[in-house]
Amino acid sequence: AQSVTQPDIHITVSEGASLELRCNYSYGATPYLFWYVQSPGQGLQLLLKYFSGDTLVQGIKGFEAEFKRSQSSFNLRKPSVHWSDAAEYFCAVGTYNNNDMRFGAGTRLTVKP
Amino acid sequence: ETGVTQSPTHLIKTRGQQVTLRCSSQSGHNTVSWYQQALGQGPQFIFQYYREEENGRGNFPPRFSGLQFPNYSSELNVNALELDDSALYLCASSSPYEKLFFGSGTQLSVL
Numbered sequence: 629a630q631s632v633t634q635p636d637i638h639i640t641v642s643e644g645a646s647l648e649l650r651c652n653y654s655y656g657a658t659p660y661l662f663w664y665v666q667s668p669g670q671g672l673q674l675l676l677k678y679f680s681g682d683t684l685v686q687g688i689k690g691f692e693a694e695f696k697r698s699q700s701s702f703n704l705r706k707p708s709v710h711w712s713d714a715a716e717y718f719c720a721v722g723t724y725n726n727n728d729m730r731f732g733a734g735t736r737l738t739v740k741p
Numbered sequence: 742e743t744g745v746t747q748s749p750t751h752l753i754k755t756r757g758q759q760v761t762l763r764c765s766s767q768s769g770h771n772t773v774s775w776y777q778q779a780l781g782q783g784p785q786f787i788f789q790y791y792r793e794e795e796n797g798r799g800n801f802p803p804r805f806s807g808l809q810f811p812n813y814s815s816e817l818n819v820n821a822l823e824l825d826d827s828a829l830y831l832c833a834s835s836s837p838y839e840k841l842f843f844g845s846g847t848q849l850s851v852l
Contacts, residue, residue: 632783671745671831671843672784718783725838726774727797731783 630655630721634732641709642740649704649735651719661702662720662729663693672718678702679724689713714739744768745834745844753850754822762817762847766834772796773815774841775807776831784831790815791837819849827851 633652641647653659660679664672676687683695693704702719716736722729744767754760766773772791776784786799790809804820813834819826827850833841 669845671833671845672841673843674840677840720783725796726772726833726835726841727789728786728799729774729841730786731776733781733783 630659630728630730632719632721632730632732634717634719634735636735637733638736638738640738640740643711644708647704647706647709647713647737649717649719649737651702651704651732652700653702653719653721654700655721659702660722660724661693661695662722663687663691663702663704664718664720664731665689666716666718666734668715675704675717709737709739711739711741713737745832745842747830747832747844747847749847750845751848751850753852755852756822756824758822758851759818759820760822760849762819762830762832762849764815764817764832764834764844766813766815766832767842770834770836770842771813772835772837773809773813774833774835775815775817776833777801778829778831778846779825780828787817822851824851 631654662677663675678695716734720731746765774789775787778784788798789796793809806818809815829846831846833843835841
């Protein structure tokens, strides 16, 4: 069965510092991988997705993620964090038709001034 | 902001009651998915509707049921509410094989 693990429950970084959020997946076939962001009281917004092709995926708001099949990982990165990036981040693995998308438990990002 | 709207935004019910949550999908979308997000957890897939038919279901009991209407809006019904049903319920609409657009959710509290 497909599943996602986000090892870090909470991460704190200083504004302007680089960021990496970890995600490991378990999936029998070629995974469809996603990163979403959720601000308090809001729904989820898609940052980026990977279906196939180039393993380095660019997303919105300056985020990128790299798919590494050998490590079953899909880590999210940003070179310079802004205070507005403080939110909950979810990694997800799904099917081609968005049916039964599995989310990780999330990583809460705090940004220090 | 997405074009997905959910109502109500907050709801308080007591154990054993029934509840109906509503979702209006974004224009042009014919697929609606429902998720339950417990406090401190990631969303869990409840079910998906495509053109008024259930198109996949997660590990939720039959007391969780749904409907999709000809205008592609949707309802989530939960019977015999339990305390553990307290959660944020998220609706997402999409076109087939396209990204999900999430609403802001309905916060359900069961006392």
